Amino acid sequence: MISRNALNFSGGPGALPEVVLTQVEAAIKEVPEVGLSILGISHRSDWFAAIVEETENNIRTLLGLSKDFHILFLQGGATQQFSMVPMTLLRGQKHAAEYLDTGYWSSKVVTEARREGPVKVLWSGESCGFNRLPADDELAFSPDAPYLHYVSNETVEGLQFQRVLGRDDVPRVCDMSSDFLSKPCDANKFSVIYAHAQKNIGPAGVTIVLVHDTVVKASSDELPSFLNYRRQVESHSNLNTPPVFAIYVVLLVTRWLLNDVGGLDNMEQTNRHKAELLYAMLDNSDGFYNGWSSKADRSQMNVAFKLPDELLEKKSWRKAMKQVSRVCQATAPSAVSVRLSITPFRCRRLKS
Ligand SMILES: *Cc1c(COP(=O)(O)O)cnc(C)c1O
Numbered sequence: 001m002i003s004r005n006a007l008n009f010s011g012g013p014g015a016l017p018e019v020v021l022t023q024v025e026a027a028i029k030e031v032p033e034v035g036l037s038i039l040g041i042s043h044r045s046d047w048f049a050a051i052v053e054e055t056e057n058n059i060r061t062l063l064g065l066s067k068d069f070h071i072l073f074l075q076g077g078a079t080q081q082f083s084m085v086p087m088t089l090l091r092g093q094k095h096a097a098e099y100l101d102t103g104y105w106s107s108k109v110v111t112e113a114r115r116e117g118p119v120k121v122l123w124s125g126e127s128c129g130f131n132r133l134p135a136d137d138e139l140a141f142s143p144d145a146p147y148l149h150y151v152s153n154e155t156v157e158g159l160q161f162q163r164v165l166g167r168d169d170v171p172r173v174c175d176m177s178s179d180f181l182s183k184p185c186d187a188n189k190f191s192v193i194y195a196h197a198q199k200n201i202g203p204a205g206v207t208i209v210l211v212h213d214t215v216v217k218a219s220s221d222e223l224p225s226f227l228n229y230r231r232q233v234e235s236h237s238n239l240n241t242p243p244v245f246a247i248y249v250v251l252l253v254t255r256w257l258l259n260d261v262g263g264l265d266n267m268e269q270t271n272r273h274k275a276e277l278l279y280a281m282l283d284n285s286d287g288f289y290n291g292w293s294s295k296a297d298r299s300q301m302n303v304a305f306k307l308p309d310e311l312l313e314k315k316s317w318r319k320a321m322k323q324v325s326r327v328c329q330a331t332a333p334s335a336v337s338v339r340l341s342i343t344p345f346r347c348r349r350l351k352s
Helices: 018-029 046-063 077-089 104-114 213-218 229-234 244-261 264-283 310-315 317-330
Strands: 069-074 097-101 119-124 148-151 172-175 192-196 207-212 302-306 341-344
Touching: 018 244, 046 069, 046 207, 046 244, 069 213, 069 229, 077 104, 077 172, 077 192, 077 207, 077 213, 097 104, 104 119, 104 148, 104 172, 207 213, 207 229, 213 229, 244 264, 264 302
Parallel strands: 097 119, 097 148, 148 172, 172 192, 302 341
Antiparallel strands: 069 207, 192 207
16 A cells, blocks of 8 residues: 655655554554543653653664663754753863764754854865765864764755764764664764654654763753753653654654564665665766765765756756656655655755
């Protein structure tokens, strides 16, 4: 059964797997084991505490995450983490935190971090129009930086790091909003990983934050409780009313990843296969479709491309989409939790 939902080319929230949608549909009327609608179950119930615990355990299992990490389900989106990270780790620091400016999202992160303390942009893709990522010999990481921040998958430009960056003696912080749980990721090498749910693993409203215990301990009590990782850990993501529905959907997606897909290695294979088919179509179009990013840095999650000129982009868009959707039909269309979004690249970059 392939619903129309299976193909989703939007750069925003992704399509969820059919089996999850069916379970969500039922849960809106009644969660079987509770006899109540998911929209009316108390966040203080034992049932919900068990849902949070199972979701945490599933994420831990999928990533092979060590016990030194706390898993939080927060509100405020990835954008709130742009500030919460430097509020915790940069306020009052003498040395600059290092940030990579690799595209639309990282430029927003840098703008927010500068409000909290000294920031050094270690590398910027601005001069090359954000069509490639830095090589190792372009990055001289300082041992004195309070942390390094980068975006693992630049959603708009379709650029994805295929390696872990930075030094082992400097905390790594990563925005994984658009490739979280799409493949294995060496999560234990980071100090903070954050990813909102809506690109890959659920509806908007919840952001998953993996925080190493050392960062939790470093949280200052001068911060508002809501923005304090330690207070959030102590209250088990239940400091104020959490987004029960969004967290429940994330649980269903993690169950699907574990039981139906069989883990992140399998998810990665599916994603790679889908991406290869699409990139092959672009590369074999005699220059009609032009992939945006350099081949080495191509994203398996977001395929950004241009048509020969802007007028054609306006006129031929429907035709291009039909062609792309034919390629997508040929791939496993039910495995769309981690979808490929095809973004007509517009240079939407804001001045920071
Ligand atoms: C979409 C996106 C964001 C924005 O997240 P919000 O939850 O809307 O704040 C941040 N980072 C990346 C990489 C994104 O793709």
